[in-house]
Amino acid sequence: MIDVHCDSCSKPFYIRLQEQSHVKGVIETFFVCPHCGKRTTVAVTNNKVRKKIEELKALRLKIGQEDDEKEIDRLRLKSEKLKTEIDEQMADLKQRYGKR
Numbered sequence: 001m002i003d004v005h006c007d008s009c010s011k012p013f014y015i016r017l018q019e020q021s022h023v024k025g026v027i028e029t030f031f032v033c034p035h036c037g038k039r040t041t042v043a044v045t046n047n048k049v050r051k052k053i054e055e056l057k058a059l060r061l062k063i064g065q066e067d068d069e070k071e072i073d074r075l076r077l078k079s080e081k082l083k084t085e086i087d088e089q090m091a092d093l094k095q096r097y098g099k100r
């Protein structure tokens with residue numbers, strides 16, 4: 001639970017995350033202000049992005065277990081690239097399916 005202030009009415013509330021499915025496996029995570037009903041989109045993912053998020057988790061786990069510094073650098077670079085791809089795709093999805 002995160003305590004935030006609403007962008008719209010500035011009243012504080014606890015975030016209760018909700019999910020809504022859209023077409024083509026797109027899932028939007030959002031919360032609603034209990035005072036004014038303003039909906040804020042936190043994240044929007046599709047199957048492709050969720051797969052990449054799983055890949056990123058696996059990569060980070062691997063980095064934590066790796067001893068070879070060169071290999072760690074290589075994996076870090078790979079995970080940063082993957083993270084950028086995820087951010088870009090999620091930003092794009094958020095624009096398309098986020099709060100209207």
Ligand SMILES: [Zn+2]
Nearest residue numbers: 006009033036
């Ligand atoms: Zn509000």
